[in-house]
Amino acid sequence: MTQREIMLKKIGMYKFALKDIALYLDTHPHDEMMLRKYDEYESILKPLVEDFEEKYGPLTVSVRNKNRFLWINNPWPWENEEDA
């Protein structure tokens, strides 16, 4: 795995945990332990995303670099990094 893929996998891991906890909270909205877990994972995820976007470009539409629209850059999620 490339460094980019390793970072993306870690981000995906936390995003997935958050997604799954949110789904659980939909039917258990008063579970304080899970509410705390959600908060905890969210605070871990935030700097990981910032770090990734700084190095490899945006994961959601945004303009950080004022010279170029980096959003359009390959690879897209269905592509392998080597082919892009």
Next chain:
Amino acid sequence: MFVYEKQMQYPIKIKRTNPQLAKLIISQYGGPDGELGASLRYLSQRYTMPVKELKATLTDIGVEELNHLEMIGTIVYQLTKDLSQEEIKKAGFDAYFVDHTTGVYPSSAAGVPFTAAYIQSKGDPITDLHEDMAAEQKARTTYDNILRFCDDYDVKDPIRFLRAREIVHYQRFGENLRILTDKLDSKNYYQFNPSFDKKCFKKCK
């Protein structure tokens, strides 16, 4: 509102093409128990849901199904990338190729195009939740059947992830059914349609 995230829900990196397998897996893209039907089913049913937990669950699972649609599209795309004409013919992929080349098209493994007839939105939450629970189990069986034909770890791994999600969704829908019936008269849950006959909710609402 929807915002696209430029990342797959679960990483997919297939090194060996296999058009034969793609022909089977495409059923989870546009087949009778596929991810396109799943997302449309939940995102359509949610409007008339009478209870907040149900609205949230159908919205969140409906959105997750769109992630899964993207995962299946990716598997099909990567399994059919850079094929030679000979490989296409040998794998029996030629019939698909004639109509779509290697474009990803929503159809079943037998080549039947996607149809909204695969889903129902009945406007009765008890009925809809039973459909949703059945849909998750049907998708789980389809993934089990697909796994019987997979010998490549790169494909098996994301398919197993998707299979596990069907079970989690089934669990969540089951909880929603209990949340709903807890608010109704236990002497006869089926006397009213909880979306249409609002008076059926117990006073504690």
